[in-house]
Amino acid sequence: MVKEVMTSNKAVAEAVRLAKPQVIPVYPITPQTTISEYLAQYVADEKIDAKYVKVESEHSAISAAVGASGAGVRVFTATSSQGLMLMHEILYAAAGMRTPFVLADANRAISAPLNIWNDQQDSIAQKDAGWLQIYVEDAQEALDTTLMAYKVSENPDILLPSMVCLDGFILTHTVEPVEIPDQEIVDEFLPPYVPEHAYLDPKDPMSIGNFADPEYYMEARHDMDVAMNNALDVIQKTCDEFAEKFGRKYGLVEGYKTDDAEIIYVAMGSLCSSIRVIVDELRAKGEKVGLLKIRSYRPFPVDAINEIVKDCSKIAVVDKNFAIGMGGALYGDMKLKIDKEIYGFITGLGGRDITPEALNEIYEITKNGPENDVTWIGLKEE
């Protein structure tokens, strides 16, 4: 094991090197670009024995990924924002065809207006595609989650692709110390991919991606729902196994000072680090507050969330995305699945700074009882 200072993009590239995918079709886009550059260099330097497919678009990146995964190998791709939007159609196909590869998304706002900075609208817009979505808080978690994602996706009870979501710039371009695990231990944790359901071998022909009429379509989609629910258990078990091997603990969710909390923030990704600081400050003032970090957004871990929020009185969901006219996606899902007093806050869109004042304001509003179900925080005064 070595420790190095690196960005989350480098951490993802290191995880990919350790996971040994055999085909890597990628197309650059800010702020994902350095992932595709690192991987190109690793292949050029024979640090990875993979075919790097220099595709002409994200649509082709994901299409080639499905083709390669269908042909039976481990595959990696990465993108962001407009690129993920361009992939949209094939994201659904990848999940429906049960091709269990991993995509890293450097979370970035969606045009228009054109904006290259961070929010989570891009991956949230793909939340129903049938992909597992894990949001990470720091570079170490980006590396570890990428490794775990392969193990979960390739599990025969899952066979759905995984999206590792890391906040653009905040993580992708910020350096932190990261422990890089040894290859031998990674190999033990993540053995080679040996698919039994999808491979294109002339010695044993199969057709994949068939046309299904009303007699068959619903069952195929229902099977995906079963697999997504199975993933709750498999993610937790994989995290446990990871902790045993590498000593770092993860779960579907993480509670921070939630045991006796009356008000709980709920958030995903790097924002959780900022909220931890605010929780500490508020605690110092005697406020009973905590943070629920959602790591696994898909599958949505209802039981694990309930376990943490069961005794609190109010929940403040902080979304860096929103469905126009409706509020944030995480807020919507919490309202649908969790029987509590829940308020939604939209902030940090297109890279707008989420200040400590903003987070304090969210707490104050929640404590006093908001005027609206959904409140925008950090809008400029007219």
Add this chain to the structure above:
Amino acid sequence: MVDIPDKNLLAPGHRGCAGCGASIAVKLALNALGENTVAVSATGCLEVMTTPYPETAWEIPFIHVAFENSGAVASGVESALRIQGKDDVNVVAFGGDGGTVDIGLQSLSGAMERGHNMTYICYDNEAYMNTGIQRSGATPFGASTTTSPSGVASFGEDKPKKNMPMIMAAHGIPYVATASIAYPEDYVNKVKKAAETKGPAYIHLHQPCTTGWGFPSERTIEMGRLAVETGSWILYEIVDGKFEITYRPEERKPVKEYLAPQKRFRHLDDELIEKIQKYVDAECKELGL
């Protein structure tokens, strides 16, 4: 003549129209390629008629993902096979004219430019047949389709066919050919050459469609022949940049003989037919036919 293999690699009993030229196109190609082949298909008549879940007509490995991406899917398949050391497996991608010259052009262009060792076959029935005979960039001048209909103020499609084989040739790939299902020997020979080519190969296959063109199902091959005998479709190949006609009609027939039996051209008056004849003459002259 073409050998009939012991095993049909595209099983009969698929759901195409009677006399469908698309299934003939694939059967002949698979005869030439043999069992050690992986096939990719774009969405279209071919995919829909051959893979009704849980059945499949394909006796070789087959993958379909979407309409516009068979070039990219084949790139992924090819990369995965090669990195596993399976260098001897043929990769063939099929796309309709819509999936190739329109919506799939970018994906195909990327695949060709990257030099994947694969064969792409465009089965060109000159419209979007699967969705009900809408025009494509490969629909010929004067053809009436459901989105380029003839009418009081319209004679049908008002632009000539996009010259896709030459677009592919401009990519500098080692093998480009045109073919027709009505000339199976020529076609099969070209598929074999394409498969033997190291690197990307492109075959643009003319494929008469009974339903879309409006002729009786027993005349499929005849239509293909008339297209070539009139010079409306020219059979050639471009090997490492060298252009050669592979079939010369003894005496070029008037274009009218090809147009007349087809419903899609029935509305054309003599003046328009003359215009098409002139267009065909110019094309033949340019290619040296």
